[in-house]
Amino acid sequence: MAVDQPVPTAPAPSGDQSRIHDIGYRGYDGPRLGRAYARRSLYSQSLRGAYGLGRSAKSKVLPMLLFAVMCVPAAIMVAVAVTTKAHDLPVPYSRYAIIMQAVISLFVASQAPQSVSRDLRFKTVPLYFSRPIETADYVLAKFAALASALFILTGGPLIVLFVGSLLAKMGVAHQSEKFGQGLVTVALLSLLFAGIGLVIAAVTPRRGFGIAAVIAVMTISYGAVSTLQAIADSRDNSGSVPWIGLFSPVTLIDGVQSALLGGTSSFPGGVGPSTGEGFVYLIVVLGLIAASYGLLLRRYKKVGL
Amino acid sequence: MPHVTTVGDVTVIVTESLSKRFPRVTALDRLSVDIGPGVTGLVGANGAGKSTLIKILLGLSPATEGRAAVLGLDVATEGAAIRERVGYMPEHDCLPPDVSATEFVVHMARMSGLPPTAARERTADTLRHVGLYEERYRPIGGYSTGMKQRVKLAQALVHDPRLVFLDEPTNGLDPVGRDEMLGLIRRIHTDFGISVLVTSHLLGELERTCDHVVVVDGGKLLRSSSTTDFTQSTTTLAVEVTDSDTHPDGTRALREALHARGIDTHDDGGGLPGAGHILLLTAQGEETYDLVRDTVAGLGLGLVRMEQRRHHISEVFTRDEQRKEAVGHGG
Numbered sequence: 001m002a003v004d005q006p007v008p009t010a011p012a013p014s015g016d017q018s019r020i021h022d023i024g025y026r027g028y029d030g031p032r033l034g035r036a037y038a039r040r041s042l043y044s045q046s047l048r049g050a051y052g053l054g055r056s057a058k059s060k061v062l063p064m065l066l067f068a069v070m071c072v073p074a075a076i077m078v079a080v081a082v083t084t085k086a087h088d089l090p091v092p093y094s095r096y097a098i099i100m101q102a103v104i105s106l107f108v109a110s111q112a113p114q115s116v117s118r119d120l121r122f123k124t125v126p127l128y129f130s131r132p133i134e135t136a137d138y139v140l141a142k143f144a145a146l147a148s149a150l151f152i153l154t155g156g157p158l159i160v161l162f163v164g165s166l167l168a169k170m171g172v173a174h175q176s177e178k179f180g181q182g183l184v185t186v187a188l189l190s191l192l193f194a195g196i197g198l199v200i201a202a203v204t205p206r207r208g209f210g211i212a213a214v215i216a217v218m219t220i221s222y223g224a225v226s227t228l229q230a231i232a233d234s235r236d237n238s239g240s241v242p243w244i245g246l247f248s249p250v251t252l253i254d255g256v257q258s259a260l261l262g263g264t265s266s267f268p269g270g271v272g273p274s275t276g277e278g279f280v281y282l283i284v285v286l287g288l289i290a291a292s293y294g295l296l297l298r299r300y301k302k303v304g305l
Numbered sequence: 306m307p308h309v310t311t312v313g314d315v316t317v318i319v320t321e322s323l324s325k326r327f328p329r330v331t332a333l334d335r336l337s338v339d340i341g342p343g344v345t346g347l348v349g350a351n352g353a354g355k356s357t358l359i360k361i362l363l364g365l366s367p368a369t370e371g372r373a374a375v376l377g378l379d380v381a382t383e384g385a386a387i388r389e390r391v392g393y394m395p396e397h398d399c400l401p402p403d404v405s406a407t408e409f410v411v412h413m414a415r416m417s418g419l420p421p422t423a424a425r426e427r428t429a430d431t432l433r434h435v436g437l438y439e440e441r442y443r444p445i446g447g448y449s450t451g452m453k454q455r456v457k458l459a460q461a462l463v464h465d466p467r468l469v470f471l472d473e474p475t476n477g478l479d480p481v482g483r484d485e486m487l488g489l490i491r492r493i494h495t496d497f498g499i500s501v502l503v504t505s506h507l508l509g510e511l512e513r514t515c516d517h518v519v520v521v522d523g524g525k526l527l528r529s530s531s532t533t534d535f536t537q538s539t540t541t542l543a544v545e546v547t548d549s550d551t552h553p554d555g556t557r558a559l560r561e562a563l564h565a566r567g568i569d570t571h572d573d574g575g576g577l578p579g580a581g582h583i584l585l586l587t588a589q590g591e592e593t594y595d596l597v598r599d600t601v602a603g604l605g606l607g608l609v610r611m612e613q614r615r616h617h618i619s620e621v622f623t624r625d626e627q628r629k630e631a632v633g634h635g636g
Contacts (some may be wrong), residue, residue, distance in 0.1 A: 025434060025497045028427055028465035032389055032418040041415040056403060122401045127460060130363055130393035131416045132385045 025209025039137040042128075046145030050111045051152075059114070067153055070100055073217045074157035078164025087170060094263035096161065097154045097189055101250045104193060105218035107153055108146075111207035112197030113210030115142055121205035124178055125303050135300045143194060143293060150190035158182045181261040189253045192285055193218075195292030196249055200298050221248035233268035246284055255281035316377075317342055317468055317500045318362060323371035325524070328598055332357040334524040335371065340502065344494045346511030346518040346532075347504040354524040355504040356396070359470050362502075365471040376467055380455050389418060392461035392469035392499075396476060399457060402446025406437055406456045409445065412464050417464035424463075431459045434497070435489060458489065462499070469493065471503040475510060487514045544584045544597055547607035555606045556582050562600050568593070588613075 045054065051067070052060030066262060077090055119125045128138055158179060165175040176270035200217060201210040225248040232240045245251035245267060259278025265271060274283060311358045318340040332354045342620045349355050352395040360366040362375050364384020375387045400409065407428055413621060414424035432441045435455040440448065446455060461469050474490065475483045491514050493499050505511050511518055520527040544559070552558035562568050563586065570584045588594065594611070601608045 026430060027498070028419070030465070031420060032422050033420060034389070034418050035385060038416045038418055038422075041412075045412060045415075054408070060366065120402055123395070123397055123399045126395050127393070127399050127413060128416060129365060130388060130391075130395075130419060131413075132389045133416060134385070214337060 004144050026245045034136070035132045035137060038131065038133045039141050042133070042138065042141035043145050043148075044235060046115055046142055047148050050115065050146060050149035062110055063107065063149075066103055066110075067156060070153055071157045071160055072098070074160040074164070078160060078167070081164060081170075082168045086168065089165055089170070092231050092263045093158050093161060093178050094185040094257040094261045095156060095254075095266070096182065097186050098250065098254045098257070098263075100154075100157075101222065102219070104189070105215065105222075105250075108193045108197035108218065109214035110210045111149060112146060112194070112201040112214055113204075113207045115146055116198055116202045117205055117207045117210045120202070120303070121207065125300070129303075131190050135259055135297060139293065139296045139300055143198060143296065146198060147190045147194040150194055151187060152288070154186035154189060155183060158186065178207065181257070181263070185253065185257040185261050185263065187258060188285055192249055192253065195289050195296075199292045199299075220251060222250040225251050230268050238269065238271070240259060241267055241269075241271070242277045245273065246281065249288075252280065252281055252285050252288075256285055306580035312442070316340065316374075317373050318345075318373070318502065319343075320358075320373040321371050323358075323361065323373050324369045325361060325366070326369045332524050333361070333368070335525050336521065336524065337371075338519055338526060338529055340519065341519060342494075342500045342565075343516035344490060345500045346507050346508075347502055347521065348506065348511060348518055349521040350506055350629045355521065356472060357623075358521070359393070359472060359502075359504070362470070363391065363393060369629040389464075390467050392464065392466040394457045394461040394469065394471045394474060396472040398453070400445045400453055403444055404460070405444055406432060406441040406448075409456065410459050413460040414463040419464055427463050427465065431463045432456075434492075435459045435462070436485075450477050451479075451485070454478065454482070454486060455489075457485075457546065462493070462497070466499060468500045468502065471501060473504055473506075475505065475507075483510065490514055542586050542588045542593065542597065542611060542613065544586065544601075544611050545582055546601055546604075547609060549605055549607075552604060552606060555604070556584060558583055558604055559601060559606065562604055563597070566596060566600065567593065568596070622632075 048054050051063045074096065080086070081089060100186065119128070125138075129135070134139075161182075162175060162179045165179075166172065196217065197214050200213045204210050204213070225244055228244045229241045229251075232238065232244060242255065245255050251267070254263075254266050255273045256278060257263035258267075258272030259275055260282060263272075265273075267273075272278075316339055319339070320336055320338050322335040322337050323333055324331070324335055328611070334354075336354070336358070347358070357366070361368050361373060362380055364375075364380045364387050367381060368394050376390055378387045378390075380387065382588050410428040410432060411424050414427055415421065420426060432438075434453075435458050437452060437455050437459070440452065445453065448456070458471070458474065461471070471490065475486050478486055487510060490501055490503055493501050494516075503511065503515065506519065508520070513527045517529070517531050519529045530552075546555045546559050548555040563570055563584075568586055586597070597611060598608070
């Protein structure tokens with residue numbers, strides 16, 4: 001049979017197959033998915049980047065740690081509530097983020113510059129704008145990505161609380177309503193913090209400056225507003241307390257959630273703005289979100305190529 | 306019915322009295338050019354309006370006056386469609402140091418609208434074509450300038466554009482890297498079938514690479530012609546010889562001998578050391594090289610160098626002015 005015959009002229013197959021053949025240039029005639037797809041891709045890349053996914057191991061440490069820090073108190077509260085068979089959670093859903101504001105501010109301060117300052121510093125922005133996406137697409141994708149990252153950060157512990165409340169057999173209807181109000185609160189907070197963080201970070205290509213500036217704006221304004229509120233309260237001038245609260249991102253969200261979303265306030269004396277004042281808070285929050293989007297658009301119109 | 310050749314068939318870029326004025330400067334002044342397929346060099350000094358032109362052609366900056374079309378698409382109204390079919394490599398650094406070339410180019414491919422799988426395949430192909438192999442998995446921060454330039458080129462080619470704009474691609478490269486990059490640019494057209502518009506402030510390096518050269522100065526079109534036109538009449542030879550006992554001034558002896566054979570020479574006016582020892586002459590063709598060689602040998606001198614001089618952009622300006630004067634005198 002021919003099978004048994006050796007074929008000495010045949011080349012050794014193993015060596016040949018391991019060689020890389022230059023098969024020449026091949027064109028691409030597949031689909032080009034255009035602007036909307038590019039915007040979605042930028043969004044998912046930026047969202048993953050906010051948690052260090054697709055980046056170095058080192059850059060995963062801080063966001064993951066902050067996420068854990070956000071969830072641990074919720075887990076402890078749930079554990080206590082379940083073992084003591086409490087009838088309600090020790091902290092309302094919508095107030096949880098206010099208590100944890102320092103952690104959230106730290107997350108914004110570290111991830112907003114990561115998201116936009118790098119593109120400015122390494123001049124990658126022109127590469128985006130030489131492609132089908134426009135300024136508005138870039139801004140929208142970055143804004144939505146950071147807001148979503150913050151929503152995951154602030155919504156995660158609420159889910160822990162909600163699941164815990166169900167395990168502790170608290171009333172489902174009541175808990176669901178409060179949980180929903182909590183999600184609305186953190187959604188507003190995410191949009192507001194993302195907007196403020198990005199506007200500040202987009203001003204400077206230096207990441208360190210961006211981090212310092214975001215921390216300064218978030219914590220100094222909160223510290224100053226809280227101090228002034230305390231002074232006003234102690235001097236029996238409590239009428240001005242809610243109006244002072246309009247001047248820091250944290251107290252703004254606190255005002256909205258305590259007046260309109262069934263939360264309790266961290267304002268001095270535990271008395272938040274009235275419902276009417278709450279609407280002023282809400283208008284200011286929405287106005288600030290819109291303004292930061294507008295400022296970002298203006299900023300990137302200038303960057304160009 | 307015979308095929309009628311239309312402007313759309315042969316023209317890649319066309320501009321009609323394109324102007325761009327800023328409050329203080331006029332970056333482009335009624336520029337009208339017509340650029341066909343192939344490799345086209347856009348030459349001009351810094352600030353001549355090269356980058357402004359690219360911005361307008363990408364549909365990113367509106368022209369003050371005039372019209373322009375790229376691949377038959379109007380820059381004023383169809384910018385997004387143009388940017389889908391065109392690649393752009395900027396002059397400056399544009400690469401983040403902490404990601405690998407593969408990750409970066411895949412991301413840029415998706416930004417151009419390629420689906421995820423296609424983006425990865427095209428990235429692997431393109432990086433191989435520009436000459437990046439194992440190192441493509443390492444962070445870009447550790448790359449040499451030449452490798453970074455290749456990554457920049459790869460991101461401009463990854464979506465298989467029909468035209469690429471390369472802004473000063475040889476900037477910062479050493480002579481070897483420069484030659485490799487120019488070879489690569491040539492291949493983009495010959496092997497990949499992609500038209501190229503490449504800018505430089507050095508005419509010499511472009512005339513070897515390009516089919517066509519457009520020279521702009523102060524936003525105005527100075528000259529637009531095929532490179533063969535440029536090189537035909539303008540090849541300058543630099544010749545340097547040694548001195549010998551019979552000819553203590555070898556340079557002078559050669560000059561006189563060449564004059565006797567009807568070749569005009571002029572001294573290198575540049576104030577560099579040894580400049581006085583270099584003779585410049587215009588080569589009419591291959592026979593000029595032979596003539597110089599034979600003359601040097603006949604005098605018994607040593608030939609230190611005989612090389613083609615690269616033309617600097619300023620030579621085009623001076624020749625152009627001379628031509629204008631000649632026309633002025635003639636008319």
